[in-house]
Amino acid sequence: MATEVFKFGGSSVGSLERIQHVAELIKEKKREIDNLVVVVSAMQGKTDELLNMAKFFTEIPDERETDLLLSSGERISSSLLAIALDSIGCRAVSMTGRQVGMQTDDAHTRARIRSIKTDKIRKNLQEGKVAVVAGFQGIDENGDVTTLGRGGSDTSAVALAAALRADRCIIYTDVAGVYTADPRIVKKASIIKNISYDEMMELASLGAKVLQIRSVEMAERYNVIIVVKSTFEPTLPGTIITKEGKMENRAVSGVTGDKNQAKITILEVPDKLGIAAAIFKRLSEKKIIVDMIVQNVSDKGMTDISFTVPADEIIAAKQVIEPVCNELNVKAIKTDKDVAKVSVVGVGMRNHYGVASDMFEVLSQEGINIAVITTSEIKISCLIEERYFELALRALHNKFMGG
Amino acid sequence: MATEVFKFGGSSVGSLERIQHVAELIKEKKREIDNLVVVVSAMQGKTDELLNMAKFFTEIPDERETDLLLSSGERISSSLLAIALDSIGCRAVSMTGRQVGMQTDDAHTRARIRSIKTDKIRKNLQEGKVAVVAGFQGIDENGDVTTLGRGGSDTSAVALAAALRADRCIIYTDVAGVYTADPRIVKKASIIKNISYDEMMELASLGAKVLQIRSVEMAERYNVIIVVKSTFEPTLPGTIITKEGKMENRAVSGVTGDKNQAKITILEVPDKLGIAAAIFKRLSEKKIIVDMIVQNVSDKGMTDISFTVPADEIIAAKQVIEPVCNELNVKAIKTDKDVAKVSVVGVGMRNHYGVASDMFEVLSQEGINIAVITTSEIKISCLIEERYFELALRALHNKFMGG
Secondary structure, X not given: OOEEEEEEOOOOOOOHHHHHHHHHHHHHHHOOOOEEEEEEOOOOOHHHHHHHHHHOOOOOOOHHHHHHHHHHHHHHHHHHHHHHHHHOOOOEEEEOOOOOOEEEOOOOOOOOEEEEOOHHHHHHHHOOOEEEEEOOEEEXXXXXXXXXXXXXXXXXXXXXXXXXXXXXXXXXXXXXXXXXXXXXXXXXXXXXXXXXXXXXHHHHHHHXXXXXXXXXXXXXXXXXXXXXXXXXXXXXXXXXXXXXXXXOOOOOOXXXXXXXXXXXXXXXXXXXXXXXXXXHHHHHHXXXXXXXXXXXXXXOOEEEEEEEEEHHHHHHHHHHHHHHHHHHOOXXXXXXXXXXXXXXXXXXXXXXXXXXXXXXXXXHHOOOOOOEEEEEOOEEEEEEEHHHHHHHHHHHHHHHOOO | OOEEEEEEXXXXXXXXXXXXXXXXXXXXXXXXXXXXXXXXXXXXOHHHHHHHHHHOOOXXXXXXXXXXXXXXXXXXXXXXXXXXXXXXXXXXXXXXXXXXXXXXXXXXXXXXEEEEOOHHHHHHHHOOOEEEEEOOEEEOOOOOEEEOOOOHHHHHHHHHHHHOOXXXXXXXXXXXXXXXXXXXXXXXXXXXXXXXXXXHHHHHHHHHXXXXXXXXXXHHHHOOOEEEEEOOOOOOOOXXXXXXXXXXXXXXXXXXXXXXXXXXXXXXEEOOOOHHHHHHHHHHHOOOOOOOEEEEEXXXXXXXXXXXXXXXXXXXXXXXXXXXXXXXXXXXXXXXXXXEEEEEEOHHHHHOOOHHHHHHHHHHHOOOOEEEEEEEOOEEEEEEEHXXXXXXHHHHHHHHOOO
16 A cells, blocks of 8 residues: 655645646546645745734734634645545545644644644545645644644655655655755756755755755654655656665765855953853854854964854844853954855765865865865865855856766 | 623724724723623635635535635634734634634534533633634534634624623624615615614515624524624614614614515416425425515416515526426416515514505505515515615605604
8 A cells, every 4th residue: 555645835836726736736646646645835925924914913923823823824725725636536635733633742833743643634545535734733732723833844744654654755846856056056956866864954954945854854763755846847756865865976965055144253262161152052042043163272272263143143143142252351253244154965975085175175266265164974064255155156066066 | 790702794804904903992892891702704805715716626615625715714813813912912812613612513614503612712711811713613523624604703703602691792893783774775774773683683684784694593592682883983882682672662673675586476376285385395405595475376276376586596496496387287487587675674563553554555655566575573575676676765764764
């Protein structure tokens, strides 16, 4: 018995015509798949439309109410898709987060899935129906509606695939798969055929934005095979995300980056135990996400600490650290908004020497200075001047992806 | 402890500005009302918008799916109103049909309320919160979302008022109350101060359209006091609907009518037992609503039967009865679409002589011929030529309502 979970994103169900197209695609696929679950996002723009309505009243709308409000978007798209399927003779039944047994904690607007009670969905599947599930939503212990955060429908889909032990979870989207680089910047970017969960997480968090990062974490934990495919060109193979990817004998799987970075450097910090902790604890308390961190130990008993934050949080971040920096009597706090991060990602890197040195050489040949370097087992990132961002991506892609 | 249920219709919450206005009205009223429940309809036009989306796929969308789709409208308006209330410092909590314990049968798109579990709403009220309830919706035994039919939010409100033994149920709408006649036709029409459930039912079913008729039936059964008021001029007294109304020493409470009528006359039907039943059973099976019925017994063993149906069902109605009429060998079936019904309604009629003769005289003075007459204890209706409709309403209003 084949069991598959499909997920269609907002642009795939962005109009009634597109919902009709998706219904026809599902009807055709249903012939070969005994148990078919389809998770849908809200129609493109709907979630923002609803959120903007709430913000008419207050900048920070009540989170419980916001969740009820936003969950309507997926209820609309899922019932419309079920109607579309029924109307072309493909028996379907829509299911809300509650009906599909998606139990979450009560962290409204960013809830985590606790468990899925699958009896109801299994019953629908056994009756031969396509289960059309409203993504992004669940309910907490009180029976209140919760949502899983932006892109949460991906996580809904992977969680259902895990709970139903589905053969695979196909994420249908508006691109043909995961690219080796942003194709708007790097013209020669191509679709990655196979990629590991870890690589995908590095690429996703760096801006590939094809999948909610949590869904990949969850897929890794439950070993769910994810396929990213185009809704509009479904015959293309897309990208398969699995545990090990498939060795393509290539060190680097993709080249990515993030322009939304700002750098803060604290000069001449006393090089004592607990100083870095004191600074970063303040930022964490204010929920400011810190990305790259470097600290150069000096021999004068002083050290410089640099780190990056999202560009629009630079002022807040500076305000947060100023009191503690004053206490420590540091020399200065410098900020720089005109920076960008470029990264190369690949599991192959673990077995290939010289990726780092190749990267630095490529950037140097283009006359690009490197401000900060961070590395992980499968990723090397460099902070550079923002104006060189596109140039750096193209040069790195040319070097590692072969043009 | 004062307990009240407010209901705001689609036009009252038809824009974000109006929701803000409603929130301020509620905040002010909450000072005097310990337990305040607010039932909301979908924002004006929303239900039609959703229904039209469903009809993109099929003329007859699956009813279970349609209910899930349509219920989103009230979820959106209720969560927005709760957000608006919270943002002006009036603590509120939105509640869906399920959360408010609105148990219904499984007759999708026209469900009937079976019971209301009030423990959750009572808890919210005890905490001092305004409970903002999504109207129009409930859930059936399977946990599927149901809806109560057009105007169902009125019924939601009255049912909640009954279950909570509320002091009254205030229906806030876009008119200042129930008029003695359609003010677009009869310029001198005024607001009825007090009216009985029975009168209101006659007026509602005849086209006053202020309230869903079922809500008045339910109010009568549970003795819920209804007040119809303007959202935009809330200081006006509005119309109070109670068991007996209040005797205003007036025979007639209102004058109303319906232009959407068509007449069918079957000539020379054999005057035998069961003939009328045979004809009307066919119509009922096809769910064609028959309004006025008259049968004149003749002395030739033959009789003529006339009845009215909604104008747009005249062709269907004729097709339905043709086979049985052919069997009965009737002389002819005549149809007439250019007819309208005018009615005078009033409990006072029971104690006043001469309302019927006054009505006939008024119409006669205006040169209006009466085709069909039906009467009930509190209503007299005449079928007339459609072109005299407005003239008849004005003349009758002038006679009975004193100008």
